[in-house]
Each structure stands twice: as C-alpha cells, then as structure tokens.
Amino acid sequence: MSPIEFALLAFVLACALVTAVLRDVLGSIIAFAAYSLGIAVIWVVLRAPDVGLTEAAVGAGVTTVLFLLTIAKTVRPGDGRTFERVDLPALGVALALVAVLATTLGALPPVGAADTPIATSDVTAYYLDYAYEEAGVENAVTAVLASYRGFDTLGEAVVVYSAGVGILVVLGKEVFE
Secondary structure, eight states: OOHHHHHHHHHHHHHHHHHHHBOOHHHHHHHHHHHHHHHHHHHHHTTOHHHHHHIIIIIIIIHHHHHHHHHHTSOOOOOSOSBOOOOHHHHHHHHHHHHHHHTTGGGSOOTTOTTSTTTTSHHHHHHHHHHHHHHOOSOHHHHIIIIITHHHHHHHHHHHHHHHHHHHHHHHHHHHO
16 A cells, blocks of 8 residues: 555545544534545545546535535534544444455455456456447547446436536525525
C-alpha cells in the first residue's frame, strides 16, 4: 500500500469515526461530507473515475445539502456533551467484522496489474479488439462507457440529474416560503 493510499484510508476511517461519535449534528454532517469526498478520491485512485464522480456529486454534494437543509428546519438539541457515548459491545462486533474482512485484502491483486483475471479475460480482449470499429470512437474507455455499458452510464446520469432536480425543487420551496 502506497503512502497516499494509506493516508486516504486513514482519512476515511477517521471521518467515519467522527461522523459516528460526534454529538453536534452540523459537525457530523461536515464529517460525513469529508468521508464521502474521501471515498470519491479512493474511487479515482482505484481507476473508477465515473463512480468517483457520482460519489462526489451525490454523496458529498447533494446529500450534504439535503442534510443541511434538514437541520436548518429543525431545532438542534444541546446538553453540553461533544461526543456520543460509545456502545462497547457494538464497537467490538464492528471491529471484529472489519478484522475478518481485512484478512481478504492480501488476496486482492495490485491495482492496475496486467495479470489480473479481469485484464486477461475474454471480455476485456473483446472490448480491446472490437471497441474501435463497433462503437466508432477513438478511445476504448469511451466505447465501453458509452456503448457497451450505455444503460449503466445512463442510469448514473439519471441519478445525478434527479438529485440535482430534487435539490432545485427543495431550494425553490425554501425561497417561496
């Protein structure tokens, strides 16, 4: 694991922990937005920029705005505590689950390795051999996203567009009330 990947992982875990234990709702929302932005950067590092862009737009952008609009309409309780009390049995179960899942990380191939099962599959070979002539574009990634995975890409675009329209509708109602 490179230092950048380790730093990103530490950042995301810290943001998740702060989101879970911070008592202040506004602080939790900000920590959650930072968490979502960190996950988006991780997707980009893992060479999935389309997923990273969707995570940044929906997770860090739209969700954060909706949370902020929600707390603007509610009363924020304040009893003087900064952090929630941690349920130790639940924390133990969560840490045990993370430990079990972490044991599988060693079986994963390095990101971008040429000898991974995906890179050497028949589907990948087909895409690289026929993408240019079938899709009529000069970039194999564009061919896969726009042609072979067209419905998936359309679905992602619809989600981002719908979230944007939802925000505009909510903001429009805020302006007229």
